[in-house]
Amino acid sequence: MTLEAEVWNDITPIPQDDGPDPLAPIAYDTEYTKAMDYFRAISQKDERSERALELTEKIIEYNPAHYTIWHYRQQILFSLNKNLYEELEFVKDQIDNNPKNYQLWHHRQVLVEKLKDASRELPFINEILNDDAKNYHAWTYRQWVIRTFNLWDDELDFVNKLLDKDVRNNSAWNQRYFTIFFNPTKPTDEFLAQEIDYVIEKIKMTPNNISPWNYIKGIIAKSNKDINILEGLCKEIEEQNIISPHALGCLVDIYESRARNGSTADKEEGIKICAILAEKHDTIRKKYWEYRKVILVSL
Amino acid sequence: MSTSEKPTHLLVDLHVKYIQSLDTKKDDLEYWLTEHLRLSGVYWGLTALDLLNNIDALNKEDVVKYVVSCQHDNGSGFGGHVGHDPHLMYTLYAIQILVIEDALDAINVDKVVEYVASRQDRATGAFTGDEWGEIDTRFSYCAISCLSLLKRLDAVDVSKAVEFLMLCKNFDGGFGSSPGAESHAAQIFCCVGALAIVNSLHLVDADLLGWWLCERQLKNGGLNGRPEKLEDVRYN
Numbered sequence: 001m002t003l004e005a006e007v008w009n010d011i012t013p014i015p016q017d018d019g020p021d022p023l024a025p026i027a028y029d030t031e032y033t034k035a036m037d038y039f040r041a042i043s044q045k046d047e048r049s050e051r052a053l054e055l056t057e058k059i060i061e062y063n064p065a066h067y068t069i070w071h072y073r074q075q076i077l078f079s080l081n082k083n084l085y086e087e088l089e090f091v092k093d094q095i096d097n098n099p100k101n102y103q104l105w106h107h108r109q110v111l112v113e114k115l116k117d118a119s120r121e122l123p124f125i126n127e128i129l130n131d132d133a134k135n136y137h138a139w140t141y142r143q144w145v146i147r148t149f150n151l152w153d154d155e156l157d158f159v160n161k162l163l164d165k166d167v168r169n170n171s172a173w174n175q176r177y178f179t180i181f182f183n184p185t186k187p188t189d190e191f192l193a194q195e196i197d198y199v200i201e202k203i204k205m206t207p208n209n210i211s212p213w214n215y216i217k218g219i220i221a222k223s224n225k226d227i228n229i230l231e232g233l234c235k236e237i238e239e240q241n242i243i244s245p246h247a248l249g250c251l252v253d254i255y256e257s258r259a260r261n262g263s264t265a266d267k268e269e270g271i272k273i274c275a276i277l278a279e280k281h282d283t284i285r286k287k288y289w290e291y292r293k294v295i296l297v298s299l
Numbered sequence: 300m301s302t303s304e305k306p307t308h309l310l311v312d313l314h315v316k317y318i319q320s321l322d323t324k325k326d327d328l329e330y331w332l333t334e335h336l337r338l339s340g341v342y343w344g345l346t347a348l349d350l351l352n353n354i355d356a357l358n359k360e361d362v363v364k365y366v367v368s369c370q371h372d373n374g375s376g377f378g379g380h381v382g383h384d385p386h387l388m389y390t391l392y393a394i395q396i397l398v399i400e401d402a403l404d405a406i407n408v409d410k411v412v413e414y415v416a417s418r419q420d421r422a423t424g425a426f427t428g429d430e431w432g433e434i435d436t437r438f439s440y441c442a443i444s445c446l447s448l449l450k451r452l453d454a455v456d457v458s459k460a461v462e463f464l465m466l467c468k469n470f471d472g473g474f475g476s477s478p479g480a481e482s483h484a485a486q487i488f489c490c491v492g493a494l495a496i497v498n499s500l501h502l503v504d505a506d507l508l509g510w511w512l513c514e515r516q517l518k519n520g521g522l523n524g525r526p527e528k529l530e531d532v533r534y535n
Contacts (some may be wrong), residue, residue: 032331040382063332068384071431106433134528140480147479168527174481177470182479210514210526218470284520288513 003034003058013037014044031198032062043072048079052245059091064094070103071104074110077116084111092124099128105137109144118149126158133162134171143178155179167202170211177218192223207237207244227253245282248273252292270296315353318344325356337380338369342392345399354399363402366393370406374416376429386429387418387441389515394445408449415442416454424459435476436467440489461499472507484515484524484534 035058042052056073059066075123077087088111092191095104111163112118122145128138146155158177162172175211180187182196187195199216231254245253256269274293278286321344324330333340341362348354368390369377376385377393390411397403418426419442425440439460446452466478467490473482474490487508494500515522521530 036331063335067386067431068335068378068382069385069428071429073430102433106431110432134525136476136481140476143477143479158305163358170526170528171481174475178479214471214511214526218476222470284516284518285513288510291509 003031003038004092008038011038011041014040016040032059032142035062039069043068047077050080052076053080053082056220060094061266064098064101065103070107072247074107078114084115086121087111088115099132099135100137102137105141107142109182112145113148116231117144118151121145121149122151123257129162133166136171137174139171142175143182146179147182152179152183152185163202167206168209168211173211173215177215179233180219181222189223192219192225195219196225200230203233203235207242207247210246213246213250217250229258230254241280245285248277248281251290252296256292256296256299259296267296268298311351313352314351315348315356318348319356334385335379335383338366338377338389338392338396339358339379341365342396343407345396349399359402362396363400363405366396366402367405369393372409373451375410375417377411384429385414387415387426387438387445388428390415391441391445394448398448403449408451412449412451412454415445418442418456419460421456421459424456424461424463426460436464436474436486436493437489439464439491443493443496452497457497461494461497461502464493465502468504472504472509472511481525482511484512484522487512 013034016033027039035055038055039059041047042055053073056069056076059069060073065068070247076082077084087254088108091108091111092102095101095108098104100211112121122142125138125142125145128135132138156176159172159176159179162169163176167171180191196216196219199212199219202212203216206212216230217227219225220229227250230250234247234251234254236246238251252270252273255266259267260269271293274289274296278289278293282289321340334382341357345357345362346353348356349364366377368381369379369383370393371378371385376387376390378384378386379389383389393406394403394411397405410523418428418438420434425434426442427434428438428441442455443452443457443460445531459462464474467474467476467480467486467531469475469482471482475481475483476486480486491500491503511526514526515524515534517523519530521532522534523530524534
């Protein structure tokens with residue numbers, strides 16, 4: 001689009017008001033200046049027209065984070081009854097170029113809310129996650145889509161595939177928790193038992209990957225199971241002579257829980273491991289392990 | 300620059316000059332493309348100058364005038380720049396700047412309080428950033444922090460706001476942007492900060508969150524924002 005004079009000859013552009021006391025003259029890209037001057041003029045009279053829509057597109061091309069423009073564009077789209085599926089394509093192109101822009105994702109959500117049709121959403125999000133499997137915006141939006149349109153059924157398979165690809169993807173582990181525990185259908189005990197086995201296998205693959213450790217402790221707490229069920233796993237890792245601060249840390253949790261029930265032997269064992277972590281295997285977190293040790297000593 | 304040329308102390312004057320110059324780079328397209336967050340820029344510049352004991356390097360009268368000019372025509376919230384839509388985030392920046400400059404009398408505080416309160420969904424306790432409707436715990440923080448600075452927390456339903464924040468607490472002790480969203484250092488700052496302001500820190504699982512937070516530090520000393528990601532100075 002160019003800012004052809006004949007389309008705009010009835011509009012008096014409003015130049016930039018840079019607030020009181022501007023310190024220097026303006027000399028930036030003239031196309032953008034011109035577009036913004038027209039924008040100020042037509043938004044002031046709330047013009048909702050084809051040319052206004054095109055103008056917003058032009059400004060967005062320059063500056064997709066200009067949130068006021070997006071808001072205005074939305075009002076024009078709805079007033080003119082535009083085909084929102086075409087707008088989904090437009091916003092898709094924008095997100096492809098700016099996948100971490102808040103305005104774009106929210107714009108898409110508003111469109112889909114209005115369309116009441118999420119059929120294009122998961123394939124679209126999958127594409128984005130294919131480029132960056134940890135994109136926070138994409139995941140948050142995905143959760144909204146799944147919850148709003150009740151698309152729980154295939155989500156665990158999707159998460160499985162992502163974890164097969166990258167077992168260190170913390171976003172995928174979080175999505176796993178979301179899929180299982182935010183689902184209106186609650187997981188059965190049998191399912192949870194299988195789930196714990198699944199995570200244990202993943203931990204064995206990468207004992208120094210914090211994500212499944214956090215996750216398994218999370219589901220143990222959520223389902224009121226005992227942290228002691230992880231003792232075998234921790235010992236197995238230890239026996240393989242793999243140095244895993246996370247496995248050792250989990251042993252500290254286990255021994256602390258037993259020390260709280262009165263076991264002095266476990267208390268001593270826990271104190272010993274805290275010292276090893278602080279002095280040898282996780283020195284960057286020395287102070288944390290010393291803190292855990294103080295707690296154990298006080299029991 | 301060779302090692303011998305590295306400065307051995309903080310070059311305060313140069314930092315101050317640099318911050319002052321940011322408002323004069325109007326030949327750069329970048330200056331204009333960041334127009335929507337100009338007000339944030341003033342806040343960052345001003346707080347940096349304050350830390351450098353040079354707050355007067357930006358003229359108070361100009362700063363206050365500029366902030367007031369970012370307030371929306373209807374006298375409610377503030378936009379990121381003159382003529383931009385009001386938003387909770389920029390409203391917080393505006394109030395923070397005015398408090399730093401001791402200039403709250405330059406605005407109608409009641410109108411701002413009314414605007415912030417109107418952003419709360421009374422059913423869920425959550426806050427929307429603007430009339431567009433985006434919900435995020437960042438906006439809970441903006442609202443609570445802003446009202447606390449204005450000493451008007453009574454204008455919102457604090458217990459509902461806390462309820463929403465707690466729905467965003469995760470299995471790993473951290474917090475995300477919405478219920479179910481992944482724990483993220485920046486969101487944790489917002490949620491824990493908001494809870495601290497309203498005396499609700501007892502709701503945080505301090506030991507679990509403490510572990511999550513200290514686990515953000517990598518062997519090289521840097522910090523990441525989420526587990527198994529690379530370090531980045533913005534999280535320090």
